[in-house]
Structure formats: structure tokens, C-alpha cells
Amino acid sequence: MLERRxxxxxxxxxxxxxxxxARLRPLWIRLGWNDILHRYRRSTLGPFWSxxxxxxxxxxxxxxxxxxxxxxxxxxMPYVCAGLIVWxxxxxxxxxxxxxxxxxxxxxxxxxxPYLLYVCRFLFSKTIIFAHDLPxxxxxxxxxxIWPGAVALYAIPGFLLLVxxxxxxxxxxxxxxxxxxxxxxxxxxxxxxxxxxxxxIWTPDALGPRAYLAYVNPFFHLIEIVRAPLLGLLPSAxxxxxxxxxxxxxxxxxxxxxxxxxxxxxxWI
Amino acid sequence: MATEKDNDIIVSLDRVSVSFPVYQVESRxxxxxxxxxxxxxxxxxxxxxxxxxxxxxxxxxxxKAGDRLALIGANGAGKTTTLRTIAGIFEPIHGKVVAxxxxxxxxxxxxxxxxxxxxxxxxxxxxxxLGLSPNAIDQYLPEIxxxxxxxxxxxxPVRTYSAGxxxxxxxxxxxxxxxxxxxxxxxxLAGDAHFMGKAEARVQGFVERASVMVLASxxxxxxxxxxxxxxxxxxxxxxxxxxxxxxxxxxxxxx
Numbered sequence: 001m002l003e004r005r006x007x008x009x010x011x012x013x014x015x016x017x018x019x020x021x022a023r024l025r026p027l028w029i030r031l032g033w034n035d036i037l038h039r040y041r042r043s044t045l046g047p048f049w050s051x052x053x054x055x056x057x058x059x060x061x062x063x064x065x066x067x068x069x070x071x072x073x074x075x076x077m078p079y080v081c082a083g084l085i086v087w088x089x090x091x092x093x094x095x096x097x098x099x100x101x102x103x104x105x106x107x108x109x110x111x112x113x114p115y116l117l118y119v120c121r122f123l124f125s126k127t128i129i130f131a132h133d134l135p136x137x138x139x140x141x142x143x144x145x146i147w148p149g150a151v152a153l154y155a156i157p158g159f160l161l162l163v164x165x166x167x168x169x170x171x172x173x174x175x176x177x178x179x180x181x182x183x184x185x186x187x188x189x190x191x192x193x194x195x196x197x198x199x200x201i202w203t204p205d206a207l208g209p210r211a212y213l214a215y216v217n218p219f220f221h222l223i224e225i226v227r228a229p230l231l232g233l234l235p236s237a238x239x240x241x242x243x244x245x246x247x248x249x250x251x252x253x254x255x256x257x258x259x260x261x262x263x264x265x266x267x268w269i
Numbered sequence: 270m271a272t273e274k275d276n277d278i279i280v281s282l283d284r285v286s287v288s289f290p291v292y293q294v295e296s297r298x299x300x301x302x303x304x305x306x307x308x309x310x311x312x313x314x315x316x317x318x319x320x321x322x323x324x325x326x327x328x329x330x331x332x333k334a335g336d337r338l339a340l341i342g343a344n345g346a347g348k349t350t351t352l353r354t355i356a357g358i359f360e361p362i363h364g365k366v367v368a369x370x371x372x373x374x375x376x377x378x379x380x381x382x383x384x385x386x387x388x389x390x391x392x393x394x395x396x397x398x399l400g401l402s403p404n405a406i407d408q409y410l411p412e413i414x415x416x417x418x419x420x421x422x423x424x425x426p427v428r429t430y431s432a433g434x435x436x437x438x439x440x441x442x443x444x445x446x447x448x449x450x451x452x453x454x455x456x457x458l459a460g461d462a463h464f465m466g467k468a469e470a471r472v473q474g475f476v477e478r479a480s481v482m483v484l485a486s487x488x489x490x491x492x493x494x495x496x497x498x499x500x501x502x503x504x505x506x507x508x509x510x511x512x513x514x515x516x517x518x519x520x521x522x523x524x
Contacts, residue, residue, distance in 0.1 A: 024400070030394060034383055034386075034394075038383070041385060106377065107380065108358070109358060110358075111356070111358070111374050111376075111380065111399070112372070112374075263360040266358050266359055266360075267289055268292075
């Protein structure tokens, strides 16, 4: 097997890595699921702790910020809810991706597995946690009787784009962090700043004539592509284009990075 | 060097060198003359003040079906790095590694073991880690269960197991699918006499047919009993290789 690898070069090795990860689906589903069980073992609420936490945050922020922005609670609270759930997915990926390979050292040094397997395992458990927050959104649209209609289904392709970007960025951050151990801390600080400057708990309208400050922020579009359909709106053409462009750039940059440095990961950790 | 004609060559290393960059060490904190004269891989300062450990230098050997190879040498001489290079974990920058067939690495008996899950669950996880499909696992399960002799313990969480019991479980999974390449590190010594006898019989049984085994160990008696050939590593280089008892004799003379 290794002999052929020598011949077909780093590009094919990266493709083989991807194919291997796809083939080992039962393994990363199992490991990702165990990650969730492990985190909440012996606690009564289990993963619903994060749901409870999110529910309280959404209600508290919705009540207070609707007063600040002078908006009806029934409008702002679902907006804050959808935004926070999506941001929770994005930020947990950004913050925890630094640990992707360095945290799997015991596996990487003991058995040869595709590196993308660790990415799949990570994304799988993050997606399951994301799903735990969805009941809050459903409860709110039922409570405020704001049925979004069939448009809400557009959130599914939007979320898929988010998952793809999450996988790409976690691979890049994971590799870079394996080599430079400062990166997870830098990313964590940046994530906090992004949360504050992105319209998540406030709307772009609040910026008044300077609403462009929201639209130049790529994270606004990444959130909006899922949030808008959940609130019964089609994402704007601008949002769709920006998200697709981000995905393309992300794919290209990460692919080059991975092809070039894949074989070094075992040496870095 | 392996050519396409050598069909029975299962593992071959051709002039393989592996070196690790060490990032944690400030290179200036290491004295320039720090080239210690032990038997571990050489520490070298690379170009841009990088500290590099040369774990393997110019290593070449090949193994045919039926070979059982013992890697001997002092701590840090390159035994484990050789195992990991065969396993494909470290891709060498210089030299060529060929490994034909399914590899079963047994370096860490605790790999993938979740102490809160039952023995059965852990058998499944370990088998998945070795690349077996869920169907294949179901097929091998009765045999694995029988070999471990753990009986009702397999329903208990693994945290109740002793080290020797985890070893039985890991060994049974690692060998159930008759891998072409079985790689074992030191830990095999944790077993009791009964288990060791069983394990030896099992390894001999399937290695003889179409597989190779590589064992890295400091226990020279074990090496001599389990293996047919030996390689003595010193500072990342092969110092001697040949029939296992001959290599052990040379090694004993030097230490």
C-alpha cells in the first residue's frame, strides 16, 4: 500500500485520506458519539445542559435587548435565538479546533488513520450538539406563532455550507495549532471579538446609516444563510454569493495547506 | 531494495531516515557541544536554530512471509520509531517504506479504550480502529470472546479490568483478523504465563503462513523465543542484523 503512495504523490495521498475517512464512517460516528456521552456522563440533564444554558440566554437577552432596541419581543427573541444557535456552532468549532490533532495525539501516534477522520468526528459531535439547541427555536416559533413556512427548509443547504466551512477551517486551525501552540488562544480571543461585532444579538438596522459594517463582515453572511430561512426569509443574493465565495476560498486554501503539510502532522504533535 | 519480483517481501525499508523537529526546546539553551554519547538517536542543530533528533538513520531491511523480527537496543535507539514507520505513522522524508497488507499495530494496549464502556463495546471500538467493518467485527466476535477468556467480565465496564485483562482484550482484537503485518511494542510483557503461552502459539500459528511480526522489546529471552531474526539498533542506526540468537549474543557482549 505504501509503495503505491510513494508513486502517486502528496495530492493522491490527500485524496486517499479523504476516501479513507469516508470509508471509516462507522468509526468516527462511534467516536464522535462517545465524545458527547463522555462529556455528560453521570450528569442528569446530560447534553441538555447546553440547551438549558442556551434557553436562558435567549430569553434573558431577548427581553432586555428588545427594550434597548425598542423592538417587539416576539420579533427580536426568535432572531436572537436563531443567531445564537448558529453562532454557538461556529464558535465551538473555532475555539475547539485547535485541539483537533494535538488532542488526538494518543491515536495519531499509535495507529495510522486518515487525518480527516478526526475532522469528521469533530464535526459530527458539534452537529449533534447543534441539534440539541433546535428545540428552543421550535418552542419560540410556537409560542410567538411565527410560522416561517417552507422557506425554513432553505436552512438545510445553508447549514450544509456551514458544516463544509467548519470542516475546512477546523482542519486548517487543527494543523496550524499542532505546529504553533499559540494559535488556539489567538483564535479564542478573535472569536469573542467577532461575536461582539457581528449582528447576532443585535440587528444590522441598529447601525443606522453604517449598516455596511455588518455587510462587510463575512461572519454575518455565514450566520444569515441559516438564520434568515429559520425566520421565514430568503437569504439575500449578497449573502448567498459571499457564502459561496468564502467556501471556495476556504476549500482552495485548506486543500493546499493539507496537501503540503499532511505528512508532517504526526511529527508536529 | 524491493522490486516487483520479490512477491513474498511483505515489509521493506530502504535507506530510511526519520528525524523529529523538537519545537519545545530553545535551541540556545542547548550547549553547542551537546552531542551525548549514549545510544539514543543523535541530537543535531539544524539550519535555522532548529533542534532535530535523528531517530533513524539510513535503515534498510526487508521481511518475507514467516519472518518474526526482534528489534533490540537501548532506550531511544530507534525501535519504536521503526515500528511506527512501518505502520505508516511517520512518513520518512528520505528513503522508502513498503508494507504490503493489513497492519495491526499494538503499541498501546489502552488505545481507544473507554473505561466507562463494557468490554464488548471496547472490542468494537478497537476493531473499528484497526479498520474492520462492523460486519467483520460481528463475524470475529465469538472468536475474540473465546480468546480473551474474560467471560462475564465483558459485560462490565473496563475500569474494573486489570492491566492483564485489557491486554487480553487488545491482543485478541489485534490478531483476530490475521493481519499480514503484526507490530508489537514492549507492553506484551504484562500478560501472565498462561496468556503468554497462548499468545505465542497464536502468533506463531498465523505468522508462519503469510505474515510477518515485528517485536520491539528489552526482554531478550522473549525476543529469542518469539522471533527468528533480530536487528540491533544503536543511535538510530542498524548495528547488527541476522539470526536472532546471534544478534542477541553480540548485543550482550557489548553491554
